[in-house]
Amino acid sequence: MTKQEIVDLLTKLDMAPSKKLGQNFLIDQNIIDFIIRCVEPQSGERILEIGPGTGAITQKLVDKGVHVTAVEFDYRLAGFIRDRYKDTAGFVLHEADACKVDYDELLGDESYRCVANLPYAISSVFVSVLLNVKNPPKQIFVVLQKEMADRLAAKPRTKAYGALSVRIQALYNVEVTRKVPNKVFHPNPGVDSGLLDARIKDGDVPSQEFRKRLEEVTKLAFSQRRKQVKKQLAQRFQMSFILDFFNKNGIKETARAEEITVEQYMKFTAATLEE
Ligand code: SAM
Numbered sequence: 001m002t003k004q005e006i007v008d009l010l011t012k013l014d015m016a017p018s019k020k021l022g023q024n025f026l027i028d029q030n031i032i033d034f035i036i037r038c039v040e041p042q043s044g045e046r047i048l049e050i051g052p053g054t055g056a057i058t059q060k061l062v063d064k065g066v067h068v069t070a071v072e073f074d075y076r077l078a079g080f081i082r083d084r085y086k087d088t089a090g091f092v093l094h095e096a097d098a099c100k101v102d103y104d105e106l107l108g109d110e111s112y113r114c115v116a117n118l119p120y121a122i123s124s125v126f127v128s129v130l131l132n133v134k135n136p137p138k139q140i141f142v143v144l145q146k147e148m149a150d151r152l153a154a155k156p157r158t159k160a161y162g163a164l165s166v167r168i169q170a171l172y173n174v175e176v177t178r179k180v181p182n183k184v185f186h187p188n189p190g191v192d193s194g195l196l197d198a199r200i201k202d203g204d205v206p207s208q209e210f211r212k213r214l215e216e217v218t219k220l221a222f223s224q225r226r227k228q229v230k231k232q233l234a235q236r237f238q239m240s241f242i243l244d245f246f247n248k249n250g251i252k253e254t255a256r257a258e259e260i261t262v263e264q265y266m267k268f269t270a271a272t273l274e275e
Pocket of ligand 1: 021022023027050053054056057074077097098118120
């Protein structure tokens with residue numbers, strides 16, 4: 001849809017874009033086509049789309065024969081999407097807050113990917129939720145605030161590296177593939193966005209128990225990032241266990257959270273579960 005078509009649709013739905021709901025709709029056909037070229041949707045595959053909104057990405061996925069499961073919180077947009085795709089095979093609309101959905105119940109054991117232009121306000125909570133589901137997506141390809149995308153792809157020893165960087169990189173190879181200028185949205189969000197491409201790593205997906213423990217470990221570790229990480233971890237684990245692990249794995253006793261690699265966090269988490 002062009003900007004004018006979106007403005008007209010929103011008028012018809014008697015709504016104004018909500019800042020709180022991150023309603024910045026894609027109006028640039030080139031970026032929509034670019035996303036679709038990157039995603040390479042396959043006919044018959046399942047894709048989870050968060051916030052279909054006015055259907056900019058949804059329509060392209062449906063055109064390719066994708067079975068879309070869409071989660072939309074805004075009841076007016078949900079009504080519009082439900083009506084638009086009521087006769088589309090494989091299309092499921094779930095009207096809910098994407099951070100509160102039980103994705104294992106919604107998607108079962110079926111293999112799927114997640115594609116979305118995410119509302120800014122929920123992006124970190126939503127990614128966090130998705131990382132802990134029993135059956136995580138094979139790929140997460142999302143438009144995100146650039147700063148958030150950079151955080152997810154951040155490497156150790158950088159300011160952007162944090163708990164969510166570790167957790168997503170434990171499961172996925174993560175890349176920010178390009179910057180998205182703010183003029184491709186209506187209304188203009190005033191900040192640049194980025195395309196995040198996270199592809200699941202080869203091998204078995206770490207168990208849900210492991211991923212939940214990793215969340216606990218990283219949250220603790222990064223809770224006071226300027227302090228020595230051992231002190232944070234000692235709130236939950238024995239100091240002797242922590243120091244023994246650090247010594248055996250070449251981690252300085254004075255290390256800060258950001259100096260520990262994803263692999264080391266994973267190894268530590270596994271060790272805590274063996275205790
Ligand atoms: N996909 C559309 C596009 O690219 O033009 C719209 C993207 S817009 C950035 C975000 C969409 O997410 C809006 O449709 C908004 O109503 C919806 N949304 C906001 N918060 C949500 C939540 N907690 N759960 C599900 N959808 C939400």
